[in-house]
Amino acid sequence: MTTTKPEGHTSRVVIRFAGDSGDGMQLVGDRFSAQSAAFGNDLATLPNFPAEIRAPQGTVPGVSSFQIHFADYDILTPGDRPDVLVAMNPAALMANLGDVEKGSTIVANSDEFTTRNLAKVGYDDNPLTDGSLESYVVHSVAMTTITRAALADTGLSKKDADRCRNLFALGLLSWMYSRPIESTEKFLRSKFASKPDIADANVLALHTGWNYGETTESIAAELAVGPATLPTGQYRQVNGNAALAYGLATAGYLSQRSVVLGAYPITPASDILHNLSLLKDLGVVTLQVEDEIAGVCTALGASYGGALGVTATSGPGMALKAEAIGLGVMTELPLVVVDVQRGGPSTGLPTKTEQADLLMAIHGRNGESPVPVLAPSSPADCFDIAIEAATIALRYRTPVIILSDGAVANGSEPWRVPSVADLPSIEVNLAAAPNALDGSGKHWPYVRDPETLARDWAIPGTAGLEHRIGGLEKSADTGEISYDPTNHDTMVRLRQAKVDGVLVPDLEVDDPSGQAEILILGWGSTFGPIGAGVRRARTQGVQVARAHLRHLNPLPRNLDAIVGAYSHVVVAEMNLGQLAKILRARTLSSIETLSKVTGQPFLAEEIEKYIIEFSASQEQA
Amino acid sequence: MTAYDLGIPTVSGLDGVPTTDQPSTPADFKSDQEVRWCPGCGDYVVLNTMQSFLPTLGLRRENIVFVSGIGCSSRFPYYMDTYGFHSIHGRATAIATGLAVERPDLSVWVITGDGDSLSIGGNHLIHLLRRNVNVKVLLFNNRIYGLTKGQYSPTSEVGKRTKSSPAGSVDHPFNPLALALGADATFVGRALDSDKAGLTEVLSAAARHRGSAFVEIYQNCPIFNDGAFDALKDKHASAGRLLRLGAGQPMTFGADERKYAVVGDGPGGLTIADASNVAPDDVVVHQPDHERAGYSYALARLDETFPEVTPVGIFRDVVRPTYDDEVRAQISGQAMSSERLQDVLLGKDSWLVG
Known part of the structure; x- marks a missing residue:
């Protein structure tokens, strides 16, 4: 032709x-x-x-x-x-x-x-x-x-x-x-x-x-x-839901755990179920079950048996899974929960995007129930975030929530496919021998690794380590049911300390001039529009800094110093200010919100306009 | 006898579960936890029966798992020195499904109650049964909420006066066996907590059944519903009520002065007649593997025509492919190789840059 x-x-x-x-x-x-x-x-x-x-x-x-x-x-x-x-x-x-x-x-x-x-x-x-x-x-x-x-x-x-x-x-x-x-x-x-x-x-x-x-x-x-100049490598086009599925399967390979997904179809998360269902030849098990609760429970049951249990859903499903995620927190079993956020509340806008499940992910369970929360910043980043979530879940024995959203899930971009051989393996270190501190030769399920605070995880089939776990509070030492007030206090604080101690990379700030007074913070799928808006503002001579959070719980340790370094910190998010609320509580700083809840992603021009207008108002003042 | 033959080789529910040559005793299955049910609770008897029965299976102790939900009976796993998971209300069946799919080398048992499995967990129960997951579900039915101190349950009789139904419950109760059969359960049985031999027989068959086994255990709650099953336990009173089912056995019951027989009643129906008026050939011979689920259903509904009757034993035991076996058959048995994973990641339309 x-x-x-x-x-x-x-x-x-x-x-x-x-x-x-x-x-x-x-x-x-x-x-x-x-x-x-x-x-x-x-x-x-x-x-x-x-x-x-x-x-x-x-x-x-x-x-x-x-x-x-x-x-x-x-x-x-x-x-x-x-x-x-x-x-x-x-x-x-x-x-x-x-x-x-x-x-x-x-x-x-x-x-x-x-x-x-x-x-x-x-x-x-x-x-x-x-x-x-x-x-x-x-x-x-x-x-x-x-x-x-x-x-x-x-x-x-x-x-x-x-x-x-x-x-x-x-x-x-x-x-x-x-x-x-x-x-x-x-x-x-x-x-x-x-x-x-x-x-x-x-x-x-x-x-x-x-x-x-x-x-x-x-x-x-x-x-x-013309063609773009991209880093060398083998590329493919990928959307967020597919990249997430590939990341989960890869995490199974890297940890030598079978991946078991329990899921109920829901927009816009169903493609994770579809994509994983195509990977049966990689040993991935997908169970389309009777409801959202069964989705998380089958996943947790598989995790109890030693698998990497995964469930994927959207906001309404998250609401239903809360109790079982709490059971995962209490029994300290690995579990990856994917919430592909959509417009809410209730059925809301099933095919549109929003980031309004953040507070639910971090706090939406009964009791003190901390879980690590991560958010991918682009379709291709879903692959990395899935591996990171699985690594945390297995290393710390905890449910981990991934907050994707409709824009990232259905959006696509070129992805530089990593070489599997170059990816680090995920060490699981299952318990193999009795650990009771009293020398009784029993398995005490809540004896912890002093560094990570992860509990000793013994899976059924391990001889001599028979034990019982469950949703009732357990003694910090023997792991037996305990209603002791001091013990509960200890366990609540241990569970919190474990999640607080999850290692996450420091936040990087993009501030080329070092002279910016305004910092635009974002998380999740706003990465692209914020980046493009900042880029455009800079071409007009405006100095502006930006940083993007992939880790929402725990937050990076250098966050307070970064927030403190700018006179104006603005969080751009597709909700009414949920991350801003968390950051205000944490840093006691005045943090502004640029919010959008139309069901559509931010436009770069909206970010650009905000920055330009802010800059103009500063000059007047 | 008409066999329900799907051409599937007969496999045991325990195939794939490692066995041991070391004989075990009931004591080996007792955990060091103090049992904390109320004095006189029927759960004690079931626990003892289970601990006596398990050694007969010859399984390795570490390959047995008890999963439970919430309720008095759901404390059961803490008292067994096996692996155990005391989960959340109504969800044990879903958790056990994930576990059974992941681990074909485990004998998985769910311990649940009438509230746990028929109210809050009703959905997961029927789906486990229709899928025929290789999990044994023991429903301790005391027809009352015990742990929350005495409200009516989904098996309480109409008119039951409790703290939450002072004017009498208006809820129509479930017949758990009819419900299980309606969900296409492949193994359905019933036993009394106090009947060690009968319970052992049903448990033994349930353990060996490949697929879901649903066992209703009538269990006395001495605090909130005492005596609910006394009529079945008293030797005299039970004679005109208890119908013990045996495969290939004509179904008759009753004392010398009055004997009853199960006879056909219209298409697919069963009813009870005075045995003295029934020719021996007209007495229905019990077939747990009857080709029609309707037969088992009619048996579970015998009380419609004769309210006092309570059949116990194995109502139904048929072969159907199990969910967990089928799920595993769809995935390759090989470990994931980095080459195959790399191929998947690259997909069909990748391109080289640089």
């Missing part, structure tokens, strides 16, 4: 594919990302879809979109505003136009802008023809008609042919940005291996879109985005 080489280049482009939730926008976005990744761009993606599987066709609530940001340098976010909006119908245009800056490009499927479809979303006139979009570059393409005509000889019904429109759009956009489409062809042939006629039709639609771009003079090829 010949490629018309566009002249010149640009460093980054944001494209948003938008259509009906049945239009296959997620697939198209995913393929465009894969093509860009293979081309060598750095990229970040943001899928956005309704909670309903098939919301009413042609309506704004039924619009599904996928945004991809690709660049020739290391980018941090999926992009704020699309340079190109692909609108497959009037609803998609209406739902997304507000995010598109004037002068940007709109590619619309004009066939779908019928009187009926326009009326459905409340357009009186056709925006493609009434002049209302004159400040945009609009390409009206009769995608349905052209696709149907191209597929006329395939024998496919109109309905089936129309389902290939998304591939036409992908072909056209691939031509506009010189994305190689071979990998998508390969993908389609493999996806529809059992239906070769459907595979042929999809490939044909893809080519038709590409050829339409090449032969129609109405659309200009856009500026090229």
